[in-house]
Amino acid sequence: RLATSDQARLSPLLASIGRQLADRRRRKAAHRRLVGVVTAVLADGLQGSKGAAGLITDNLRPRDLEALAEATGCRSCCLLRLSCSKDMMLERLRSREDREGDQRLGLLDSRDASGRVEDYLQRLPEELQQLTAYVQASGMNLS
Numbered sequence: 001r002l003a004t005s006d007q008a009r010l011s012p013l014l015a016s017i018g019r020q021l022a023d024r025r026r027r028k029a030a031h032r033r034l035v036g037v038v039t040a041v042l043a044d045g046l047q048g049s050k051g052a053a054g055l056i057t058d059n060l061r062p063r064d065l066e067a068l069a070e071a072t073g074c075r076s077c078c079l080l081r082l083s084c085s086k087d088m089m090l091e092r093l094r095s096r097e098d099r100e101g102d103q104r105l106g107l108l109d110s111r112d113a114s115g116r117v118e119d120y121l122q123r124l125p126e127e128l129q130q131l132t133a134y135v136q137a138s139g140m141n142l143s
Contacts, residue, residue, distance in 0.1 A: 013037065014037070016033075017030050017033050017034050017037070018030075020033070021034075035064055035067070036067070039064070039067050039068050039071045040071060042055060042057070042068065042071070042072070043068070043071035043072045043073075046072050047072065047073070054077070055072065061127060061130075062127055062130035062131040062133075062134050063130060065079075065131075065134050066134065075138050076138060076140070077140070078140075079131070079135060079140070081131065086117055086121065089117045089120070090113050090114060090117055093113035093116060093117065094113045
């Protein structure tokens with residue numbers, strides 16, 4: 001939503017990312033660019049805040065954790081992974097089908113809620129493997 005809002009159109013960078021998000025063929029590249037922007041903003045905010053004890057983030061994929069660690073200069077000390085049933089995911093997605101901005105993000109153009117959940121479930125084993133590798137390399141304990 002950051003790159004597709006009306007306010008984002010005032011920023012040349014966010015407007016460019018928003019145009020990429022609108023094009024299904026360029027969506028992955030747009031997502032990587034947007035992750036880079038958000039990572040940089042989070043790092044600047046954390047480093048510029050005296051007395052900041054840390055940062056709580058949501059919805060980071062394992063491959064983005066290392067970039068965030070590099071940008072902020074500190075590694076994660078605690079990761080919390082929440083899971084829920086397929087039925088709960090479907091219920092939550094269906095309850096927000098008419099959210100403003102979903103069309104501009106391309107969330108409604110190719111997959112319905114069940115398709116999006118299936119896509120997630122297909123990539124989940126690989127993401128869990130990546131997350132486990134990140135945690136082990138960081139020296140954190142798995143519980």
